[in-house]
Structures are given as C-alpha cells and as structure tokens.
Amino acid sequence: MKSTASAPGKIILFGEHFVVYGVSAVLCAINKRITVSATKIQGNIISIKSNIGDLITTPNKPIIEINSPLKPFYFIANKMIEKYNQNTGIEILIQSEIPLGVGLGSSSASCVAGAAAISRLFAKTSKKEILDLAIEAEKTIFQNTSGADCTVCTFGGIMEYDRKNGFSKINLEPNFHLVIANSKIEHSTEIIVSNVKQFKEKNENTFSNLCKEESNLINNVLILLKNNDLTGLGKNMIKNQEYLEAIGVSNEKLRSMIELAQKLSFGAKITGAGGGGCIIALTNESNVEKVIESFKEKNYECFSAKIDFRGLDTF
Ligand code: MEV
Numbered sequence: 435m436k437s438t439a440s441a442p443g444k445i446i447l448f449g450e451h452f453v454v455y456g457v458s459a460v461l462c463a464i465n466k467r468i469t470v471s472a473t474k475i476q477g478n479i480i481s482i483k484s485n486i487g488d489l490i491t492t493p494n495k496p497i498i499e500i501n502s503p504l505k506p507f508y509f510i511a512n513k514m515i516e517k518y519n520q521n522t523g524i525e526i527l528i529q530s531e532i533p534l535g536v537g538l539g540s541s542s543a544s545c546v547a548g549a550a551a552i553s554r555l556f557a558k559t560s561k562k563e564i565l566d567l568a569i570e571a572e573k574t575i576f577q578n579t580s581g582a583d584c585t586v587c588t589f590g591g592i593m594e595y596d597r598k599n600g601f602s603k604i605n606l607e608p609n610f611h612l613v614i615a616n617s618k619i620e621h622s623t624e625i626i627v628s629n630v631k632q633f634k635e636k637n638e639n640t641f642s643n644l645c646k647e648e649s650n651l652i653n654n655v656l657i658l659l660k661n662n663d664l665t666g667l668g669k670n671m672i673k674n675q676e677y678l679e680a681i682g683v684s685n686e687k688l689r690s691m692i693e694l695a696q697k698l699s700f701g702a703k704i705t706g707a708g709g710g711g712c713i714i715a716l717t718n719e720s721n722v723e724k725v726i727e728s729f730k731e732k733n734y735e736c737f738s739a740k741i742d743f744r745g746l747d748t749f
Pocket of ligand 1: 446450451452453454537578579580581582583627706
C-alpha cells in the first residue's frame with residue numbers, strides 16, 4: 435500500500451519573527467513543492483530516503499536518540515505505527531523542488547507532505563489532523579515554531595496568521611510576481627529565533643514598540659493587498675525590512691541584495707528567519723525580468739515565483 439502527498443513551499447510576505455510574539459504575519463504558498471511517498475513494508479523498519487541523505491532504523495526509539503535532519507519523518511512514522519498498533523515497517527521517499535534551509539518552507543512543506551502521506555497509510559486523516567501532526571513533527575527540530583509555515587503549506591494561497599487566532603485565508607489572487615534570491619548563507623531558524631528572544635529580553639521597550647509598528651504595518655498591508663496596490667505594498671516591505679534590521683536578523687550581504695532589488699522592484703526584504711537564506715522582491719510583468727537579470731549579473735541564484743493556490747495535495 436502506497437500513499438503520496440505534495441505540499442508547497444512558502445514565503446513570509448510580512449511579519450516574520452514578530453509573529454512569534456503574537457503579531458499577525460502575512461504569508462503565501464509558492465509554486466515550488468515537496469513530494470513525499472510512503473509505503474507499508476514488511477519488517478521492523480523505518481526507511482527514509484531523500485536527496486540530503488537517508489535514515490534507516492527501527493521504530494520505537496525515543497525521538498531524542500534520532501540525530502538526523504529527517505527526524506520529523508521518523509517521528510510521524512513511529513507515531514502512526516504506535517497509534518494504530520500495527521506490525522508494519524514504512525518506507526518514505528522525499529523529492530524536493532524547494533531549496534533546503536533557506537527560509538522557503540522546505541522543512542514545513544516536508545512535515546505537511548510527510549504527515550499526509552504517512553498518516554493516510556493508516557486512516558483517512560483530515561487536513562486539520564495532518565496540520566496538527568505536521569506542527570508536532572516540526573517541533574522535533576524547531577521547538578518554538580509559531581506554526582505559521584506549516585499552516586500555509588497545508589492550505590496554500592495567501593493568509594494572515596497569528597498565534598492566538600490561527601490563520602485566516604485572504605481570498606484574493608493578487609497579480610504580483612516575487613523574485614526570490616538566495617544569499618547562500620546557511621542559517622538555523624532556531625538559533626536566529628533564539629537570538630531575537632535574547633534581543634527582546636535585553637530591549638523590552640524597543641521590542642514592544644517594534645511589535646506595535648509591525649502590527650500597524652500588517653493592518654495597512656491587508657488593505658493594500660485588497661487594492662492590489664503594489665507601490666504601497668513595496669513601501670511597506672522596505673519599512674518591514676527596517677524593523678528586521680532593528681532586531682538584528684540582517685547582515686551586510688542581505689542588505690546589499692535588498693539594495694540591488696529595491697532599485698528595480700516595488701520593494702524588497704528578507705523572508706523567513708534572516709541571518710542568511712533568501713530575500714524577496716515584489717514585482718509584476720513590467721519589472722520581473724529586469725530584477726532577475728540584475729541578480730544574475732551579480733551571480734546570485736534567483737528565480738521568480740507565483741502564489742500556489744493548491745496547498746496540500748494527496749494522491
Ligand atoms: C521562520 O520561517 C519564521 C519565523 O517567524 C519563525 C516562526 O514563525 O516560527 C522566524
């Protein structure tokens with residue numbers, strides 16, 4: 435018996451980091467996907483194969499003993515074998531179009547597609563159950579996740595998310611293109627989130643003011659999105675980038691990439707945790723190619739992306 439699922443990557447348009455402290459964020463799924471297939475096999479084995487390596491081991495191990503980036507898949511497989519009390523092994527195959535570890539939701543999309551493919555080997559799980567399982571799995575590698583990334587990878591489209599109220603889908607299909615450029619600086623979301631926590635603890639007033647500013651910005655952005663006002667949205671990206679600079683998640687390379695993008699696009703900023711990873715530039719048909727060219731001239735890896743409206747797909 436085989437079950438396959440795919441989930442899109444994501445970008446955070448506005449609100450990363452502040453979302454951890456209760457402010458809303460605006461995210462969208464992008465048309466780059468991870469596909470996971472899971473098969474029940476004979477034997478006491480969980481076998482996970484991916485282009486970043488393999489993990490082949492037995493079920494029933496405490497999760498703390500699993501020292502691999504593929505840990506969330508092990509967690510899900512083990513949990514399902516235990517929950518349904520079945521004497522089966524599971525083989526998992528992962529294929530990704532999403533560059534890994536650069537803030538484009540590869541880990542969340544993996545957890546969502548993994549939770550769907552593996553759980554549906556055992557029962558007809560709902561999207562909500564899959565999302566809960568995916569967030570639980572992501573927590574094995576990133577304990578403080580706000581859950582925003584897994585949510586948008588599950589439902590697709592564009593959405594507002596806050597920790598208390600969860601997500602609300604923004605039922606709009608704005609006509610922008612995003613240029614995503616990779617700094618090629620590796621980063622750990624967990625470490626950067628913990629650095630921001632330290633910054634907050636040392637600068638409570640500044641941080642609380644920044645949260646208020648970010649919250650106002652998000653309210654404006656929600657109106658600008660409805661009006662498809664790319665000029666206004668771009669200006670808010672630039673402002674949001676200033677707040678990210680203030681909490682220390684930017685660096686020289688990211689700043690120079692953003693400066694380059696801002697010359698030709700409506701606006702640009704870090705997307706995701708920062709410290710490395712990717713920046714996004716807001717464009718439309720009039721300037722998307724020019725922005726891509728300017729990055730390619732400087733030898734940056736970059737591509738354009740559109741919003742994915744499918745979200746999780748199961749086959
Ligand atoms: C990481 O993609 C986004 C952060 O806001 C962390 C989170 O929301 O879990 C930095």
